[in-house]
Amino acid sequence: MDKPVDKAVEKDVDEAVETATDRVEFETMLLSRHSHLHAPRTRVGAGGLDRSAYVLLTRIRMHGPMSIGQLTDAFGLDASTLNRQTAAMLRSGVVERIADPDGGIARKFRITEEGERRLEADRSFNIGGLERIMEHWPAEDVIRFADFLERFNRDIERLEGRPWPRT
Structure with a gap:
């Protein structure tokens, strides 16, 4: 008699x-739609990236520093x-091309002081937006949500074979 119950539970x-x-x-899908509440593109006209x-x-x-090949x-x-994206970034002064510090042939892109400044400004903007969205969440929920997002992203990265560095 246990088998039918197990099958029913398994089906549920x-x-x-x-x-x-x-x-x-x-x-x-909605998250990508709502990202305008905290994403950098809302700041593009105001000097955002x-x-x-x-x-x-x-x-x-x-x-x-990374080469086009490494970015690929x-x-x-x-x-x-x-090449299109990095050319736009060069024009805006957020990266510069440098010789490979390790002596390789390919030139690499390095973030400039302006790039650091603008990236940090956008990160602060994004974090502020997320803090407003989750201001009424218990701290444990924010931590749990961050843990689930990291797990979700790591599994995507595993499937793609492209892990992101994390601090």
């Missing part, structure tokens, strides 16, 4: 997971896309 769990996965899809510059600068800050490997983007 499978249906609950399927429903939860549907909810995760929907909520991540566009989304691609924000992400690239964050990676360069964490990793150190890190992001899974083609070189032409990264």
